[in-house]
Structures are given as C-alpha cells and as structure tokens.
Amino acid sequence: MYYTGCDVHDKITQLQHMDADGSLGLFMEVATSKEGFSQFLDKLDAPTIITLEASGQYWWLSQFLESHPKVKQVNVVDPRRCRKLSEELSVVCGYGRAKNDRIDAEMQAELSRRGLAPTIHVPTPEQLRDRTLNRHRFSLVGQRTRIIRQIQGLLKMLGISISISKLINDPRSQKQVLEALPDYALLIVLNLLTQISVVEKQIEKTETMLDEVLPLSNPQIEILISHPGIATVLSRTIKTEILDIKYFAAYKYLVSYSGLAPIIQESAGKKSTIKLNRFCNYYLKYAFIAAAHGARYHPRYKRKYEQDEKKHGPIIAKLNLARRIAKTIYWMLTRQQPFTE
Template sequence: MKRQENKACGADIHKRFLMACILSRDGSKVLNRFDMTVEGVLCFASWLKDNNCKKVAVESTGNYWHLVYQVLDDEFEFILGNAFKTRRHSGAKTDKRDAEWLAELCLNNQIEPSMILPKEDRELRALTRARKGYVDFRSKLKARTIQELEACTIKLASELSDVFGKSGRHVLQGLVDGRSADVIVESIPSKKVKKNKEMIKQAIIAGLSPISIFLIKSHIQMIDEVDKKLVQLDAQISRLLKARKRDVEIAMSIPGIGFVSAAAILSEIGDYRNFASGKKLAAFSGLDPSVYESAGKRYNGKITKMGSKYLRRMIIECAHALSRTKAKTQLKRFFLRIMARRGKNIATVALARKMLVVLHHLLINQEMYKDDGLAKPKNVKVSFSEES
C-alpha cells in the first residue's frame, strides 16, 4: 500500500502560466497561479513549502513540465501523469477544475506515474528524435523535387531507382545548369546506368523552366545542408552511446537493426531494467493488442498505440527490413506464418512486437542474438572514433 498523504498538489501547466491547487484530506483547497518562468516556478516551490505540501502531480503536456521537474525534483515527490489517463470526462473544463482534479487523483494515489529518464538519456532521446525530424524533412524535400520534375514532364524517377544517388544527382545538376540531354547522358558516371541512356534521354529531353530550376536548386541545397546536420547529429549520438557500446552491439545483432535504429530504440527505452518483461516493453511501445471481454468471451483487437510512437515507428521499420531478408531465421519464419493467416501488415506489426520482446531478453542477459537460420552469426563490433 502506498503511503497516504494529507495534502497533494495538482498543477495544470500551460505555456505562459500554471494553475496549482493544494487539496487536503479535510476537503479544504488552496488555489494559486504562477508564471512559467524560472522565477515563477521558484515561487511555486516556496508556496508548496509554506503550505507543507510535498507531493505534486502534473500532466505530461509537451515539454512544459521539464522546468517544473528540474526545480521540484530534489525536494518534492514529483508525479508525471499521462494526459490521456488523467483527463476528466464530464463537467465544464477550466484551468482551476483541471488543477483540482489532478490534486484529487494525486491525493488518492490514482495516477500511474510515467517514466522520467535521467538527463543523459533525455539528451540522447532529444538527439535521435531531432535526427528523425531532419530525415523526415529531407524526405519531403526529395518528394517536392520529384514533383517539380514531374510538373515539367521529366520522368526521371521512372528510369532511375534513386534520383538522389550518384547518377541521379549528376543528371539533376546537369538539368539545373542548363546542359543538353545529350551532354548529360554521355557524362553519366555509372556504366550500369549508362546502358539505359536512351531511356534517360527521353525522360529528361523536355528540360526545365527558370522557375523550376530555381526551386529544384533550392531543394538540392537544403538537402545538402540537412545531410551535413545529420553527420553532426550522428557524431553527437555516437558520443553519448559510448557508455552503452555493449547494448548497441546486442541490438545490432538482431537482423534488421542497424546502428541508427539501435540508437533510436535504446534512447526511447532508456534503462531496460525498468521493464519487468519483454511484454511490458511491448506494451510501453503501444504494440500490445487491445482486449475486449464480454459474456466470458475475450477478443483481441487492434494494437493500443498507447505508448512511445517513436519507438513503435522505429521497431516497425526494423521489422519491415527483417521481413525482406533472405535468411530463414526464426523471426522470418514467424513473420511468414502470421502473414499466411493474417496478411502482411498484421504480420509486420506482430514481428515488431516479437523483436522488442527478444531484444529485452538479450539486453537483460547481455547476450548476442543467435539463430540457426543465419549462415553465420551477425558479427557486430561498434567502434566510436575519438571525434564522436
């Protein structure tokens, strides 16, 4: 049983201010409003001390709670609640009522605390999420470039598997520089691509308008800038992962998981010892099926998606990669069995959940992944340079 407090505080946090309510067992309550500045949060801490309140609950709304946590963590019991699980389902919604509701839940120990990672893990998570944002932005720029080419009736994507590969960039540069199709095609660096020079010539013969040249050149410049930022981010991620080298190697020993995905997965998990089992970790990622029970019958529905969307997205990407491998590993055979009965999409999600459960087991036991289906074990040795 949790210790019952006589007082508890609920804080409804916003961008510019927070509304706080201290609720006592006798039903009395004290309300106050504070600015969301360092000075304002320090005043909030002093107000809590003056009212002899040691327990504070807030909702995990964006990053606004970080400042409050940094100020209160050392002297108060800080509870971070999931906003979906703490929301009030009836009655008028005001800042005061929200603060009172949080205080009531906190006083009666009805808030399931969310996991708060140590500072180093939060920094690693911030870097990996920033990297994901840059990659998504680069993908959008590439899509816009291809759309601009299509608008000028240049079907380059139909002839090249990667428009932004070495040969693709050569063709794009020739187009924005105003060179003729013959000159561009004859100077393609790849002999393999050059075999299809007539098809490529027909695809780019229309040329670009001045506005299209300006837009495509701008997109290419921004893509190059993003690539430079990704190199810098990778160096910072490698620096923070030096202390977890063994964990990275274990994660990368599973087929379908590379360095980037291993870094993202480990950053989202944090300390894997916080999860009692692989099933708990799968539930944290939102990959567990929802459960319906009626009249003694139990049904499994779609996955809950109640968890880290970043972890869920990355492990599903790894599952896609593993499903395309040729090696008949146990994980691949599991995927094929599910796909035969339920289809590819459900099989991929099931495989992602399976991979998380396996990863948790390997991390807990500090073992590398081994499988008879692999021609040879995946030899993983991660080296971090001194510059990282």
C-alpha cells in the same frame, strides 16, 4: 501528508494544496517560472507531493521541483489517462461535469492522494539529451525525404526521368536536367537542391554528436546490434526510447508502449475490428517494424513469418514479427545478453 496539484499553462499555473483528508488549502495562480513556483512553495509549512501533467514544460519543472526543500515527491502523469480519471473523479467529488483550471489542479492533487496518479518516468538529463538528439536526426532525415519527393514529383510531371543520387552527385547529368527545365521549375529545383545540401550537413553534424554520446562500444548498443535487422540507427532509436528496460515490469508492457499490442473489443461473443493502439511511442513502433522488415528471412523468424504471410498477408505478418522482436529485445536487455540463434 500534503498534496499539491498543478494545472500548468505556458504563462500561468494554478496550484491547489490539500491535506491527507482531502481538505482544500492554499490556492494560488502564479507565473510558470521558477520564481512563481517558489512564491507558492515558500508559503507552505511542510513538504508536499506535487502532481503535474507531462505537458511541454514538464521536464524543467520536474527537475526544479525535485531539488526544492518544500517538495517531497514529484508525480508527472500521463495527460491522456489523467484526463479520463479526472473526469470521473470530479463527479465523485461533487463537481459533476464542470471543468475549470482550479478544478483541474484539485483533481491532480486528488489523484495522488487516492494513489491513482498514472505516473510516467521522467528522463534524466543524459537520457533526454540522447533521445532528443536521435529524434532530431529522425526529423532531419524525414525532411530530406520530403524534399526529394518534391523534386521527383516535379520532374515526373515534366516528363524527366533521373535518379536523385545522379541528379545530386553527377554534375554532367544535373546540368542537362537543369537546362531542360522551364524557368519556374529551374528556380524550384535549385532551391530544393540547396535545401538538401543544408539538411545533409545538419544530419552529418548530428550523427557526429551521436557517435560521441552513443558510440557503438556502448554495452546496450552492442547487445541491440547483435539482433538481426538492427544496425546503428535502429539500435540508438530503441535504446533512447526505452530509456531503461527496468521501467517495464514485463515484455507485454514494452509491446503495448510500442503500439504493437492489438486492441480487441468484444461484446456478447462478437468481436469488432482488431486495430493497434494509436496512443504509443511512434519512434519505437517504427524501429521494431523496420527491424522486422530486415529480419523476416532470418532462420529464427523465417518459418513463422512465411506462415503468417500466407495466412494473414505481409502487413499482419510483419506486425506479428515486430511483436516477437520486441519480446526478444526485452529479454536481451533484461538479461544483458546478445542475440543467440
């Protein structure tokens, strides 16, 4: 069995080859391209297990390497967890705290050789398409919200009170507001209104494509929409971010991946401040919290939510409900069953 570690950068990549005993073999620095990797792989006598971090170029690299005859397996690892493991492993291997690109590549291979590589699931082309489209829509909606807040802040500063929907959709009200603005404010508001129009058209086109690739007739979308507080947008977000529920061996891993599992640090019987893990999937975290907001008064959740709200306050109560919803969603998708009260 042979192992290869890759330290991938934008333009160049360091590759370190080793055998099953940990003896170092070929080391090369190649261009981060298909030709560069092929140049290295063509020099190998037998297939190898390649390990690389989930950096910006990991997806196309993993797709290319998996189809190469000299590659037996591709391990794409979580950069944050891999970094911590590599720091300790480099000490074991005699490098101390030294760090360079060659050592990083060697530690990637060593992690796979020792069975310690914290691998992640690489999305299929279809999963990548769906997730990227949904995240793009998420980004566009955020842009529109930021532009609207800029307009509201400027008008508020000038003592003008009008709703954004009225400013955009009512020509008469828009004309009155624009006539009352000084020249500099008029220029800014007109520019921002133009940006809103452009972003809304982009959102419409993105949603049209999402309707084609993730229609409401999709079996998983139908199951998710059956849950209270979850409609089209949240159901697509949950589906595209989970990718496949089989990736999670238990519901607690979905809760942790969503950033809803509290971190408790305890020593000598004393507990520090309880907080949530910031290393998580923020899109999934948003979806579950938004679903909790919409489902907090549903008969199934109302009693427990009100108890938590009275005891801990509305924020903690909503986070507790989001965790329960994540657990419910896990079992709904695992069993392929819609929500039942």
